[in-house]
Amino acid sequence: MNSLPGFRFYPTEEELLSFYLRNKLNNLRGDMERVIPVLNVFSLEPWQLPELSGEPCLQDKEQWFFFCPQQERESAGGRPRRITASGYWKTTGSSVAIYSSTQRRLGMKKTMAFYNGRPLRSQKTKWKMNQYLLFDDRPTTTTSTVVPGETPKLRAEFSLCRLYTGSGSLRSFDRRPAAAGEEASTSEVRLSEGGASSGSGKKPRVG
Numbered sequence: 001m002n003s004l005p006g007f008r009f010y011p012t013e014e015e016l017l018s019f020y021l022r023n024k025l026n027n028l029r030g031d032m033e034r035v036i037p038v039l040n041v042f043s044l045e046p047w048q049l050p051e052l053s054g055e056p057c058l059q060d061k062e063q064w065f066f067f068c069p070q071q072e073r074e075s076a077g078g079r080p081r082r083i084t085a086s087g088y089w090k091t092t093g094s095s096v097a098i099y100s101s102t103q104r105r106l107g108m109k110k111t112m113a114f115y116n117g118r119p120l121r122s123q124k125t126k127w128k129m130n131q132y133l134l135f136d137d138r139p140t141t142t143t144s145t146v147v148p149g150e151t152p153k154l155r156a157e158f159s160l161c162r163l164y165t166g167s168g169s170l171r172s173f174d175r176r177p178a179a180a181g182e183e184a185s186t187s188e189v190r191l192s193e194g195g196a197s198s199g200s201g202k203k204p205r206v207g
Contacts, residue, residue, distance in 0.1 A: 009035075009056035011065075013098050013132070017106040021134045021160040024067050036065045041161050042082045042089060046114050046127035049163055063164040068131070070156045087116040089129065098132065107134040108154060113166075130162040 011020065020036055023029040035054045050057070053064035074080050082089035089112040098106050114127040135152040 009060070009065075013109070014100050014106065016065075016132055016160055016162070017098055017134050018100065020065075021067075021107070021132060021158065024158055024160075025134060025155050033067070036067055036160065038067045038069060038158070040071075041066050041068050041129070041163065042071075042080065042084070045084050045086055046125070046129075046163060063162055066161045066163070067158045068161050069158055074156065082112070087114055087122065087125070088118070089114055105135060107132055126165045128164055128166050130164075132160040132162070 020032065024032050024036075033054070035056055037052065037054050039049070039052060041049060044052075049066070050060075050064050053060070053066065057064045071080050092111050092113050095108045095110045098109050100106055110131045110133075112129045112131065114125045114129070115122040116125055117123060133154040133156060136155045137152055
């Protein structure tokens with residue numbers, strides 16, 4: 001799947017939510033886990049995760065993707081446990097909304113950093129993670145369509161996590177060029193469609 005020279009797995013945030021996470025939540029694609037496996041990322045150390053990633057990311061040195069199932073304590077209304085044997089994940093900043101190229105709200109993104117040790121006696125590491133949740137846009141039992149202007153609930157059965165390391169320079173998914181005419185909203189850059197890109201930044205076409 002990722003054997004061609006120069007071929008890289010470059011999903012945009014829109015693709016992560018509207019294609020990968022939506023298909024996983026709705027159980028529409030049986031091959032999805034070859035690309036993005038299911039794993040409780042918070043039960044392992046971050047440096048253990050890259051070798052457990054999907055086929056397109058096994059040789060990647062910058063980013064790795066996982067579907068993370070909802071924890072039992074979350075489904076019961078509790079806070080998720082993000083503590084490992086050597087440290088913990090801490091949220092940085094506020095969650096931000098992710099929009100489609102047509103400015104439709106797709107979901108929310110939370111950014112976290114991994115710290116070695118325990119609170120008050122810990123050290124921030126290079127490991128970071130984006131956690132994406134999809135808005136529930138399915139029709140309810142009482143209405144045939146989603147009510148315009150109403151904030152939908154987030155689907156929490158699975159989240160999609162993107163693990164990466166903070167290097168101080170632009171990563172591959174930051175360097176991917178945006179299509180002409182696209183606009184940036186706050187700090188989120190809306191990228192063009194297409195989940196894979198060649199090393200030159202041009203998207204390969206598969207016939």
